[in-house]
Amino acid sequence: MEASTRILIVEDDLKIAALLKDYLIAAGYLVAHEVNGRVALEQIRKNLPDLILLDLMLPELDGISICQEVRKFSQVPIIILTAKVDEIDRLLGLETGADDYVCKPFSPREVVARTKVHLRRSSGKPLSTELPRFFIDREQLRILVDAHPLSLTPVEFRLLSEFIMHPERVFSRQQLLDFAHEDQRDINDRTVDSHIKNIRKKIQARLPGNECLHSVYGVGYRFELPL
Structure with a gap:
């Protein structure tokens, strides 16, 4: 096609x-x-x-x-x-x-x-929000990696969904705070860093050797599609 x-x-x-x-x-x-x-x-x-x-x-x-x-x-x-x-x-x-x-x-x-x-x-085809190796299931609020669901908190789901939808885009910590704001109104930069650390661990458990989330010094984070 x-x-x-x-x-x-x-x-x-x-x-x-x-x-x-x-x-x-x-x-x-x-x-x-x-x-x-x-x-x-x-x-x-x-x-x-x-x-x-x-x-x-x-x-x-x-x-x-x-x-x-x-x-x-x-x-x-x-x-x-x-x-x-x-x-x-x-x-x-x-x-x-x-x-x-x-x-x-x-x-x-x-x-x-x-x-x-x-x-x-x-x-007109059924639209699933997907990129290579990732699938975002918004109905069940879960993200699958190679058909295996990640165990994510609501905030982690929201953050990772934004990263997957915008590969290679650099998100500032303030933007990430805004994405997570709905669930946690008292979060700060350190909390965001903690969420990113947890997401990294969960992705690497499914995709060993793939560093998908990268720190951008002085700015925030960037998501890279895994090989």
Whole structure:
């Protein structure tokens, strides 16, 4: 199925576009690339792709405008690629009709993983939130590693779910505190570190030799897909 799935990258940074194209082709997709926003919109109208990876800052027509126009005639999945990290920019992108966003710099593997999720959703197939070797079962609030459930607390489940959904993304301790806030209102940085330590042990018990959760000095933590 992937061999006939068409993805359009609309990105004026040629290095980023080439990198994404290589990863997506390796994943089995047909990939096209446009630099100019206005030309890209014309191409989308003529030959609607199965998914669009859309930069915000583009020549002639910006990504938000493209997204608005596309939503007038199609619900094709749109993932915004942006270097703008302000919350208002994120909300603006999603309110305009985008399905998701990825902040630069990003991991190409994360983009491929999100692409797969959105393509499965748009195809109407049952959607399980999954990445290689991991499965998030939100109905039973559990995470399986190679089909084996991890014994996680509610806070650990929430934290690990966010990591799995955003591989390679660096989360600050404050962001992790916010994820855990619902269950524990008196937590602090040390409590977060303790949860991360416990999650690491539980993953390594199932995947010996795989260091999935990495400390990022002075910032927080990053999740890396296991081999």
